[in-house]
Amino acid sequence: MxxxxxxxxxxxxxxxxxxxxxxxxxxxxxxxxxYDLVTEKYYQQELKFQNQINAEKNASELSENINIEQSIQGLIVNFPEGLEYSKIEGKVFLYRPSNKQLDFEIPISISTKYLLVPEKSLLGGRWNIMVIWSYKNKEYLFKKELNL
Missing domain, CATH: 1.20.5 (Single alpha-helices involved in coiled-coils or other helix-helix interfaces)
Structure with a gap:
């Protein structure tokens, strides 16, 4: 044919x-x-976006911002020097882009300079960390991408 x-x-x-x-x-x-969406409540999060912009601006105006270190125990979230650490309130949110079941949140309750995120909670791979905290009624926001 x-x-x-x-x-x-x-x-x-x-x-x-x-x-x-x-x-x-x-x-x-x-x-x-x-792949999971960042959030299921996208439009409600969009309305809060200006507050996040203001909190990030407040954090950038600090003389020293939050510092993240990786250690054997886990992630160490170091807060700026010279603050009364017992007056810091907020939460640390860890977001895993590839699997929303691994996302978790830790409330900030510290009396020292740092907060420890236990190593057993963190699997290897990419994480987005967001620290939302307030000190003396002023909001701050720190964001960072980590590869563990």
């Missing part, structure tokens, strides 16, 4: 479209390729 140019081009286009559709269906149904 002889195939002319028109039939060959039609077969090639159908084959290519089938190939693309196979990968679209495979990627959208396979759990291995699923």
């Amino acid at each position: 002889k195939i002319n140019w028109g039939a060959g081009i039609t077969i090639a286009i159908i084959g290519f479209m089938s190939f693309i559709m196979y990968f679209v269906i495979k990627m959208s149904t396979d759990k291995k390729y699923s």
